Amino acid sequence: MTDPKDTINIENVVASTGIGQELDLQSVAMDLEGADYDPEQFPGLVYRTQNPKSAALIFRSGKIVCTGAKSTDDVHESLRIVFDKLRELQIQVNEDPEIVVQNIVTSADLGRNLNLNAIAIGLGLENIEYEPEQFPGLVYRLDEPEVVALLFGSGKLVITGGKKPEDAEHAVDKIVSRLEDLGLLE
Amino acid sequence: RLRKWQERIRTKDAGERNLQFALSEIDRMASALGVPRSVREVASVIYRRALKEDLIRGRSIEGVATSALYAACRKEGIPRSLEEISEVSRVERKEIGRTYRYISQELGLEMRPVDPKKYVPRFCSELELSEEVQTKANEIIEKTAEEGLLSGKSPTGYAAAAIYAASLLCNEKKTQREVADVAQVTEVTIRNRYQEQIEAMGIHG
DNA sequence: GCTTTAAAAAGTAACGT
DNA sequence: ACGTTACTTTCCAAAGC
Numbered sequence: 001m002t003d004p005k006d007t008i009n010i011e012n013v014v015a016s017t018g019i020g021q022e023l024d025l026q027s028v029a030m031d032l033e034g035a036d037y038d039p040e041q042f043p044g045l046v047y048r049t050q051n052p053k054s055a056a057l058i059f060r061s062g063k064i065v066c067t068g069a070k071s072t073d074d075v076h077e078s079l080r081i082v083f084d085k086l087r088e089l090q091i092q093v094n095e096d097p098e099i100v101v102q103n104i105v106t107s108a109d110l111g112r113n114l115n116l117n118a119i120a121i122g123l124g125l126e127n128i129e130y131e132p133e134q135f136p137g138l139v140y141r142l143d144e145p146e147v148v149a150l151l152f153g154s155g156k157l158v159i160t161g162g163k164k165p166e167d168a169e170h171a172v173d174k175i176v177s178r179l180e181d182l183g184l185l186e
Numbered sequence: 187r188l189r190k191w192q193e194r195i196r197t198k199d200a201g202e203r204n205l206q207f208a209l210s211e212i213d214r215m216a217s218a219l220g221v222p223r224s225v226r227e228v229a230s231v232i233y234r235r236a237l238k239e240d241l242i243r244g245r246s247i248e249g250v251a252t253s254a255l256y257a258a259c260r261k262e263g264i265p266r267s268l269e270e271i272s273e274v275s276r277v278e279r280k281e282i283g284r285t286y287r288y289i290s291q292e293l294g295l296e297m298r299p300v301d302p303k304k305y306v307p308r309f310c311s312e313l314e315l316s317e318e319v320q321t322k323a324n325e326i327i328e329k330t331a332e333e334g335l336l337s338g339k340s341p342t343g344y345a346a347a348a349i350y351a352a353s354l355l356c357n358e359k360k361t362q363r364e365v366a367d368v369a370q371v372t373e374v375t376i377r378n379r380y381q382e383q384i385e386a387m388g389i390h391g
Numbered sequence: 392g393c394t395t396t397a398a399a400a401a402g403t404a405a406c407g408t
Numbered sequence: 409a410c411g412t413t414a415c416t417t418t419c420c421a422a423a424g425c
Contacts, residue, residue: 012398042395043423068397103420116337125296134283135417136338136401153337160419
């Protein structure tokens with residue numbers, strides 16, 4: 001009996017920050033190796049870090065979005081690399097800019113197959129979205145924590161929309177007890 | 187004062203014209219799909235509700251009309267797949283799907299997932315398969331769905347595989363290609379669902 | 392609403408061989 | 409009949425259209 005909480009894995013962390021300085025993205029794009037900048041397509045410049053792996057979207061305003069990291073520590077490490085790269089280009093970067101985690105994507109495994117049809121009825125059709133013709137996962141929105149869960153027939157699930165790693169744990173707990181109450185986790 | 191009054195008339199007329207357009211589109215698509223009048227009426231009611239709840243803002247009239255028809259077909263127990271619906275609509279499949287999910291949620295339609303058995307009579311008759319095959323296909327769907335095999339699977343592909351299996355069992359074989367064309371799924375999907383279904387049924391052949 | 396970025400889940404589709 | 413690639417869904421920030 002594996003506790004589903006022990007199967008939780010953070011797959012992606014999205015965070016935002018800012019260097020407190022406006023940027024000339026055209027010149028940053030020239031000087032920064034591996035930078036992708038196409039203002040016609042998107043106003044942000046894309047810069048990828050290898051270790052840890054992530055993608056940073058850098059904007060003219062100096063605000064930055066970091067995505068793709070596997071932990072909040074990796075987000076800080078990735079952004080530290082981005083800040084240092086910008087400093088190498090003689091750009092002033094605040095000492096340690098505030099980094100705000102905006103979204104954490106997690107996967108987990110309930111360890112049993114799920115009858116999504118029964119779960120759709122059990123959780124209440126008004127509380128879920130399940131359209132297997134369009135997507136195999138059942139979409140379940142929780143109020144507390146405020147996250148969205150995707151449940152699959154295999155018993156695997158995805159939790160997204162949370163801002164703290166604990167959000168996913170609480171969500172898994174609630175989902176497990178809800179399904180147990182309904183007698184649908186067997 | 188007069189201006190405001192004229193404007194009200196103008197918007198009222200425009201709204202009336204839009205409603206007429208939507209209803210005629212529903213009628214046109216319903217005819218092309220060959221669904222009964224009752225479905226068109228249900229679709230019209232859904233469309234009017236969407237209009238009343240102001241769900242059309244930011245969306246196309248055609249998209250909402252098509253989604254209302256898709257929902258009505260399901261509600262009346264004679265579903266058409268998004269693929270089939272998109273063939274008679276000027277709106278693309280993806281947009282119909284997302285608009286349907288939106289109005290379904292906002293109007294609280296509480297739509298149940300489509301039962302693959304609902305596709306059996308129509309697909310079988312297009313394939314000119316006997317009543318016996320239909321009954322067998324329904325049995326396969328019923329039994330394997332109970333065992334949880336249906337979770338996450340597309341209803342059309344699931345029905346297609348059961349019909350293919352039933353046609354073999356009843357010696358009225360149709361090829362995977364023939365069934366795939368009628369159900370608008372790929373042979374790969376039929377093969378995958380078929381393998382799971384016969385295994386769950388304990389059939390070897 | 393759209394554009395871009397990342398990531399997982401599982402099903403389906405469209406390629407090429 | 410394989411295998412690979414790619415698309416569907418959820419979340420979020422950013423700036424601009």
